[in-house]
Amino acid sequence: MKFTELDLKPAIRKALVKKGYEDLTPIQEQTFPHVLSGRDLIALAETGSGKTAACGIPVVQSVDPDIKAVQALILVPTRELALQYVDEIAWIAKETGVNAFAVYGGFSMDIQKSKLAHGVQILVATPGRLIDLLYNSPLRLAEVRYFVLDEADEMLNQGFLPDIEFVFSCMVHEHHTMLFSATMPEEIKRLSKKYLTNAMMIELIAAQKAPSSLSHYFEEVKPHQRFEKMLELIKTEKPKQAILFCSSRTNCEKLYDHLKKELKSVEQIHGGLEQGKRTSLFRRFKKLDIQYLVATDIASRGLDFSHATHIFNYDVPHNPEGYTHRTGRTARMGREGKAVTFFTGRDIGKIKHIIRANRITPHWIGPEPDLSRPAEKKKQYGASSNRGKGSGPGRGPRKDFRRRKTVKKPGE
Ligand code: AMP
Secondary structure, three states: OEHHHOOOOHHHHHHHHHHOOOEOOHHHHHHHHHHHHOOOEEEEOOOOOOHHHHHHHHHHHHOOOOOOOOOEEEEOOOHHHHHHHHHHHHHHHOOOOOOEEEEOOOOOHHHHHHHHHOOOOEEEEOHHHHHHHHHHOOOOOOOOOEEEEOOHHHHHHOOOHHHHHHHHHHOOOOOEEEEEEOOOOHHHHHHHHHHOOOOEEEEOHHHHOOOOOEEEEEEEOOHHHHHHHHHHHHHHHOOOOEEEEOOOHHHHHHHHHHHOOOOOOEEEEOOOOOHHHHHHHHHHHHOOOOOEEEEOHHHOOOOOOOOOOEEEEOOOOOOHHHHHHHHOOOOHHHOOEEEEEEEOHHHHHHHHHHHHHOOOOEEEEOOOOOOOOOOOOHHHHOHHHHOOOOOOOOOOOHHHHOOOOOOOOOOO
């Protein structure tokens, strides 16, 4: 279906033409009629499907620029996603008179308050900062007609459930809710049952779980060789742009320190960086001003880096979903992409699980490993055994792979 077949505001049509959007993506085709008719919606879809515009275009179409109050609220789990959302809505809304704004932690609340006071119709927010503003500013949600929960499963993973329930409790008036999630755990089902009315369910995950334009490479390495092996591959592959994922902030810093001595245009992004820095890195990477980004999973959810051609899993992701999210940063909208995962004998179990659960056809760099063999024990490749070996950052202790007990909210 073409955008010209929809009854959109001329200013939105103009923006879409300027941006080069002609055809709706499958998720847009399926969600638009329901969003425009105001039906509650649960969409099982990931980013890369065009879901930001799937909700952004109808929301911009539906809010009234003459009412100087928040009419659409979009909750997202991270600051980076908030920025991506608001950037996408800003160009759609550019000539409509509709104002979109994002609020998130780590940024001056006074500036956010004064912007809100000038009239914002579409507010994108991380849960913690939204609640701070509800308590400490005149911001109210009484005019909200559209409530979007993006990456709902990730928000629950991050421990935002009480915050989300609080926001729902602030919206006692009639409104439409759209919930986007990559998975449908029990908690999301319960949340939907409690707060959504007669919701339409749209499922688009299966079709895009493993895009055929994405090739999956795996290489078994000894812990002390990991850095050299990755560097070697980078030098042969010469990626146009790559993200190199680590499982902890410490590993990310170590890898960055080593990599910047070897390559030009390398930066790192993790939750420990000050917000202004994160925002600028994120925008520069999107614009292709940075070639290599060493990152924690902060960059794995939902972000649209359309230039990224390669994903390197320097550390194996925690689980199959983590793999899908990381590798989903490339091969977007049918483009070619390569994911390369480095693993050791200790990671055999995880690799097997990732390949099976994601129905991946693996390409092996080097000999194909026997995935049925038991995983090697900790002491063989423990932190102390590889310290000082090789020129790379070495491997951190096993605890780097464990889920933290106290979950830090990345949006805060
Ligand atoms: P998203 O899933 O929202 O992160 O979008 C993935 C990418 O698709 C982004 O670069 C969007 O700008 C782009 N996109 C979204 N909708 C369309 C469309 N209808 N036509 C062309 N590109 C699109």
